[in-house]
Amino acid sequence: MRVLWIQRLSCCGNTHSFLNYENWESLLKSVDFIYHPSLSLEAQDRVIERVLETGEDIDLLVLEGAVRCDDEEIKRLCQRALFVMAVGNCAVYGNIPALSDQNICGLSYRFKERGGLLGGDFLSKGGLPVINLSGCPAHPEWIATTMLMLAEGIRPELDQWGRPLAFYSSLTHWGCTRNEYFEWKVEAEELGSKKGCLFYHFGCRGPLSYSSCNQILWNGVNSKTRAGTPCFGCTEYDFPRIGLWETKQYAGIPAELPIGVSKRGYIMLSGVAKMFAPDRLKDEG
Ligand code: SF4
Numbered sequence: 001m002r003v004l005w006i007q008r009l010s011c012c013g014n015t016h017s018f019l020n021y022e023n024w025e026s027l028l029k030s031v032d033f034i035y036h037p038s039l040s041l042e043a044q045d046r047v048i049e050r051v052l053e054t055g056e057d058i059d060l061l062v063l064e065g066a067v068r069c070d071d072e073e074i075k076r077l078c079q080r081a082l083f084v085m086a087v088g089n090c091a092v093y094g095n096i097p098a099l100s101d102q103n104i105c106g107l108s109y110r111f112k113e114r115g116g117l118l119g120g121d122f123l124s125k126g127g128l129p130v131i132n133l134s135g136c137p138a139h140p141e142w143i144a145t146t147m148l149m150l151a152e153g154i155r156p157e158l159d160q161w162g163r164p165l166a167f168y169s170s171l172t173h174w175g176c177t178r179n180e181y182f183e184w185k186v187e188a189e190e191l192g193s194k195k196g197c198l199f200y201h202f203g204c205r206g207p208l209s210y211s212s213c214n215q216i217l218w219n220g221v222n223s224k225t226r227a228g229t230p231c232f233g234c235t236e237y238d239f240p241r242i243g244l245w246e247t248k249q250y251a252g253i254p255a256e257l258p259i260g261v262s263k264r265g266y267i268m269l270s271g272v273a274k275m276f277a278p279d280r281l282k283d284e285g
């Protein structure tokens with residue numbers, strides 16, 4: 001499979017994440033890079049020019065970084081590719097670069113607004129919408145596995161945001177080692193602490209964000225919540241938020257509740273949970 005990886009307005013974070021992939025040998029048996037900013041010697045502009053002029057086949061176009069909403073070059077490349085993948089939150093939602101300029105967006109979104117550079121109804125030559133791998137950055141396993149699926153002729157099933165269900169159908173909260181603390185409402189006392197949940201005061205977005213960070217670990221060993229840092233919700237359209245390390249509250253109730261939990265249910269259950277939390281957890285928390 002011939003892959004063209006292009007960077008636009010980017011900090012290169014997704015490239016760095018991708019370079020941490022652990023099975024390069026097997027990936028390179030299926031994937032041939034027409035160009036990748038860290039693996040190729042040519043200049044990106046010259047490669048784009050050449051590909052557009054010669055009509056070279058592109059099986060997968062990968063975009064890293066946000067784009068200007070009138071970027072005709074990227075549009076033409078997307079129209080030529082069998083499949084198109086946006087890697088990282090900037091390429092998906094515009095994200096950080098889009099905060100300061102109305103004319104910056106992702107391939108099919110600008111934050112939660114559908115459209116972006118290609119329009120919400122875009123289908124690539126292979127008949128799929130843009131495959132969105134959100135995250136700041138996207139996990140190397142999510143990137144490489146999606147490439148391998150496409151190389152093997154498997155079409156990833158996508159959620160409403162165009163993200164592969166294989167990686168974005170569960171909440172970051174699922175698989176977190178702190179779930180018992182969450183259920184009994186025992187809060188961590190400080191950042192980095194090994195005990196306690198980070199939802200009630202430290203801004204953890206695990207119950208509000210779709211990612212497999214606590215199931216497919218980073219570097220095979222860790223995740224933010226395991227390291228004692230709250231999940232920042234970097235796979236969602238509204239990242240980054242102000243106050244990443246704090247939970248906004250009204251009258252002691254978090255302003256945003258876990259997905260699927262009503263305010264009434266939260267008040268009833270959390271009061272009881274806190275009161276009856278096992279001593280062993282309270283002592284640790
Ligand atoms: S730390 Fe975050 S992800 Fe972990 S249990 Fe608490 S709310 Fe859920």
Ligand code: SF4
Binds near residue numbers: 137210225231234235
């Ligand atoms: S744990 Fe949260 S902030 Fe960290 S990478 Fe996963 S989704 Fe993003």
